[in-house]
Amino acid sequence: MLSILWTILIGFVVGLVARAIKPGNDKLSLLWTMVLGVGGALVAKYVGQAMGWYTEGEPAGFIASVVFAIVLLFIYGAVKKNKTG
Numbered sequence: 001m002l003s004i005l006w007t008i009l010i011g012f013v014v015g016l017v018a019r020a021i022k023p024g025n026d027k028l029s030l031l032w033t034m035v036l037g038v039g040g041a042l043v044a045k046y047v048g049q050a051m052g053w054y055t056e057g058e059p060a061g062f063i064a065s066v067v068f069a070i071v072l073l074f075i076y077g078a079v080k081k082n083k084t085g
Contacts, residue, residue: 011038014062018069026073036076040069 012030015037019026028036044060047068054060060068 007038007041008034010062010065011035011041013037014040014065014069017066018073021066022070022073024077026077036069036072037065039072040067041065043068043072 012034015028015033015035018036018040019028019033041060044064044067045054048054048060048064049056053064
């Protein structure tokens with residue numbers, strides 16, 4: 001149970017950092033900011049394992065999680081732009 005809470009907390013921090021670094025106004029709620037951070041960490045983990053950066057069972061690093069959360073923000077912005085325009 002504690003690991004799930006830790007993942008949510010770190011995911012929220014990663015999401016906040018990613019939103020602060022990426023330029024522009026990404027209107028996301030606190031819940032979606034947390035989902036963004038957790039998603040960035042998951043993508044970083046699986047891409048990192050495929051590239052040989054991390055071994056199986058090893059968590060992704062904070063910087064890699066933020067980088068992939070920013071990538072997810074750009075994808076979100078592109079999808080949102082296509083739906084509205």
